[in-house]
Amino acid sequence: MTGRRRTRSTFLPGLLTRHARKGVLSAGTAVACASLLAGCGVVPGTTGDAGDGTITVMTWAPQSTKATNKPGMPAFAHAYARWINAKGGINGRKLNVLTCNDHNDSVAAAKCARRAAKENVVAVVGSYSQYADSFFPSLEGAGIPYIGGYGATNAEFTSPLSYPVNGGQPALLAGLGSALTECGPVALIRPDTIAGDQLPPLLDSGLKAGGHRASNDQRAAEDATEYDGQAERALRTTSTDGADQGCVVPALGDRNGTFMDSFRRAREDYPEVRTATVLGSVDQTVIDATGGASGPYEGSYITGWYPVASDPRWDGMKQVIREQAFGDNRIDPADAGVQTTWIAYTVFRQIVESLGDGEVSADTVAEALDDGLKVTTGGLTPTLRWRFQDKLAAVGFPRLVNANVTLQVVREGRLVSARKGFVDTTRTLENADVNY
Numbered sequence: 001m002t003g004r005r006r007t008r009s010t011f012l013p014g015l016l017t018r019h020a021r022k023g024v025l026s027a028g029t030a031v032a033c034a035s036l037l038a039g040c041g042v043v044p045g046t047t048g049d050a051g052d053g054t055i056t057v058m059t060w061a062p063q064s065t066k067a068t069n070k071p072g073m074p075a076f077a078h079a080y081a082r083w084i085n086a087k088g089g090i091n092g093r094k095l096n097v098l099t100c101n102d103h104n105d106s107v108a109a110a111k112c113a114r115r116a117a118k119e120n121v122v123a124v125v126g127s128y129s130q131y132a133d134s135f136f137p138s139l140e141g142a143g144i145p146y147i148g149g150y151g152a153t154n155a156e157f158t159s160p161l162s163y164p165v166n167g168g169q170p171a172l173l174a175g176l177g178s179a180l181t182e183c184g185p186v187a188l189i190r191p192d193t194i195a196g197d198q199l200p201p202l203l204d205s206g207l208k209a210g211g212h213r214a215s216n217d218q219r220a221a222e223d224a225t226e227y228d229g230q231a232e233r234a235l236r237t238t239s240t241d242g243a244d245q246g247c248v249v250p251a252l253g254d255r256n257g258t259f260m261d262s263f264r265r266a267r268e269d270y271p272e273v274r275t276a277t278v279l280g281s282v283d284q285t286v287i288d289a290t291g292g293a294s295g296p297y298e299g300s301y302i303t304g305w306y307p308v309a310s311d312p313r314w315d316g317m318k319q320v321i322r323e324q325a326f327g328d329n330r331i332d333p334a335d336a337g338v339q340t341t342w343i344a345y346t347v348f349r350q351i352v353e354s355l356g357d358g359e360v361s362a363d364t365v366a367e368a369l370d371d372g373l374k375v376t377t378g379g380l381t382p383t384l385r386w387r388f389q390d391k392l393a394a395v396g397f398p399r400l401v402n403a404n405v406t407l408q409v410v411r412e413g414r415l416v417s418a419r420k421g422f423v424d425t426t427r428t429l430e431n432a433d434v435n436y
Contacts, residue, residue: 053089053092053093053094054093054094054095054096055089055090055093055094055095055096055122055352055360056096056097056098056119056120056121056122057095057096057097057098057121057122057123057124057125057348058097058098058099058100058112058115058116058119058121058123058124058125058127059073059074059077059097059098059099059100059124059125059126059127059341060074060099060100060101060102060109060112060124060127060128060129061073061074061101061102061127061128061129061150061337062101062102062103062104062128062129063101063103064101065103065104065105066104066223067104067222067223067253067254067255068104068128068130068222068253068254068255069104069254070128070150070335070337071330072330072331072332072335072337072338072341073126073127073128073150073337073338073340073341074099074100074101075325075328075330075331076126076320076321076325076331076338076341076342077097077099077125077126077341077345078097078099079320079321079324079325079328079331080095080097080320080324080341080342080345081095081096081097082324083320083323083324084345084349086323086324090349090352090353091352091353091355091356091357093352093360098115098116098119098121100112100115100116102128102129102131102135104130105131106131106133106134107134109129109130109131109134109135110131110134110135110137110138112129112135113134113135113136113137113138113139114138116138116139116142116144117138117139117141117142117144120362121144121362122144122360122361122362122365123144123145123146123147123348123362123365124139124144124145124146124147125147125148125341125344125345125348126147126148126340126341126342126343126344126345127146127148127149127150127341127344128149128150128152128337128340129149129150129152129153130152130153130193130195131153132149132152132153132154132155132156132159133153133155133194136155136159136161136162139159139161140159140160140161142362143161143362143363143366144161144362145161145162145163145362145365145366145369146159146161146162146163147163147165147344147347147348147351147365147369148163148164148165148340148341148343148344148345148347148348149162149164149168150168150280150336150337150340151164151166151167151168151169151170151171151305151340152168152169152195153168153195153198154168154170154198154396154397156168156399157170157392157396157397157398157399157400158396158397158398158399159399160388160399161366162399163347163369163386163399164399164400164401164402165340165343165344165347165377165381165384165402166305166306166340166343166381166402167305167400167402167403167404167405167425167429168400169195169198169199169202169278170198170202170397170400170403170425170429170432171303171305171400171402171403171404171405171425171429172278172279172280172303172304172305172405173199173202173203173205173206173251173278173303174202174203174205174206174403174405174425174428174429174432175206175303175405175407175423175425175428176203176206176249176276176277176278176301176302176303177202177203177204177205177206177207177208177209177210177212177215177428178206178207178209178210178423178425178428179206179276179301179303179407179418180206180207180212180247180249180276180301181206181207181209181210181211181212182244183212183244183245183246183247183274183276184238184240184244184245184246184247185216185237185238185240185246185247186203186207186212186215186216186238186246186247186248186249187215187216187218187233187234187237187238187246187247187248187249188200188203188215188216188217188218188249188251189218189220189227189230189234189248189249189250189251189252189259190217190218190219190220190250190251190252191219191220191221191222191251191252191253191255192219192220192221192222193222196219196222196251199251200214200215200217201432201433202429202432203215203249204432204433205428205429205431205432205433206425206428208431209427209428209431215249216234216237216238218230218233218234218237220252220255220259222252222253222255223255224255224258225258226258226261226262227252227255227258227259227262227263228262228265228266230259230262231259231262231263231265231266231267232266234248234263235248235263235266235267235269235270235273236270238273239270239271239273240271245271245272245273245274246273246274247273247274247275247276248263248273248274248275248276249275249276249277250263250275250277250281251277251278251281252281253280253281256277256281256282256286257286257289257290260275260290260296260297263275263296264290264295264296267296274299274300274301275296275297275300276300276301276302277300277302278302278303278304279302279303279304279305279336279408280304280336280337282297282300282302283309283332283334283335283336283415284309284334284414284415285332285334287410287413287414287415288413291413292413293412293413294413295413297410298410298411298412298413299409299410299411300409300410301407301408301409301418302407302408302409302410302415303405303406303407303408304336304405304406304408305336305339305340305381305402305404305405305406306336306339306343306380306381306406307379307380307406307417308406308408308415308416308417309333309334309339309415313378313379313380314333314339314342314380316342316346316378317333317338317339317342318333320342321333334415339380343377343380343381346375346377346378347375347377347384348365350373350375350376351365351368351369351373351375352365354368354373355368369386370386370388372385372387373385381402381404382402382404382422384401384402385401386399386401387401391403391426391430392426392429392430395429395430395431395432397429400429403424403425403426403429404422404423404424404425405422405423405425406419406421406422406423407419407423
């Protein structure tokens with residue numbers, strides 16, 4: 001999206017209490033009853049639907065677009081449903097997963113949300129969209145919780161019905177900035193979009209925490225077919241005769257590979273510089289495709305939300321893929337989107353289990369979370385618990401409850417851990433100058 005930017009206005013999550021949400025739900029249900037001229041004693045998508053105990057959720061992501069695509073997320077959601085249903089469902093309830101393509105488009109994202117409301121899903125789980133301003137109004141109006149979004153937008157960390165499982169771009173970029181403080185000049189190449197506008201101050205928060213000056217912010221079209229001009233400018237900006245090599249940080253999602261093609265051609269005419277980026281823009285598949293140990297990512301620092309894909313803590317996710325999606329090349333266990341969807345459904349399963357034999361609806365799911373339910377993810381994240389105002393509320397991220405990142409590096413063409421354990425970026429983000 002390259003349209004007109006606007007300043008986001010947000011309300012404090014504490015202002016939308018559980019009772020207020022129930023009021024919104026009641027009003028919405030009344031309207032639906034009037035429009036359908038039908039009785040509304042049972043809400044479809046809950047445990048009372050046709051008496052079969054089916055729980056309906058939705059997962060959405062962009063597919064087959066010219067920009068960022070995440071087909072593995074809805075594909076894995078379907079695989080998870082097949083896997084959990086083969087084991088008897090969740091508390092004996094069958095899981096029904098609806099999917100939607102947001103097409104990297106604000107209108108399509110809004111349609112996905114309206115469909116979720118129409119289908120009375122109990123939650124949107126493990127999804128990706130850059131258009132939170134388009135989909136959150138419909139979800140909030142229907143009281144539908146958004147569990148485990150990818151973290152592509154700041155709104156995911158402000159909406160009272162958002163329950164993120166990672167720190168999104170804020171944590172990744174703050175952590176990356178902290179890792180690049182020994183670099184010379186740093187250039188950030190990012191999309192010329194509203195979501196892209198949020199990236200420079202986040203990277204700079206990490207750089208400044210280590211006494212480094214701010215990065216050089218370079219905007220680029222999200223769906224370009226070449227980035228020769230941006231690559232040349234980045235190299236001019238970061239090339240230095242000093243002892244510290246400059247660092248180039250592309251954050252263009254699926255277009256990172258296109259940028260690196262241009263960058264590789266241009267860098268021969270300039271002094272050596274390092275590259276660094278965030279997981280989601282680069283994974284092992286991208287590293288292999290760009291030359292492995294002889295490619296442009298060798299030696300690069302990459303921040304991620306979770307442990308490396310070879311970590312045994314991912315064995316549960318890999319079991320689902322083996323049993324229900326073996327051969328589906330849309331699902332890459334090293335993809336941060338697939339990993340986020342696994343964690344989101346792990347969270348959702350624990351929510352439903354916490355409700356026992358009680359009703360499973362959008363309202364009861366949100367109530368369980370708002371009442372302080374703690375969920376675990378097998379060590380892939382810290383224990384998660386969402387409160388209306390968390391540590392980062394003061395800088396505009398009241399729903400950001402997991403600011404941990406992992407620092408990884410490309411060594412001999414393989415993405416490996418650069419530092420043991422997680423790095424907590426909470427303190428760095430507290431000092432970020434973010435216009436949300």
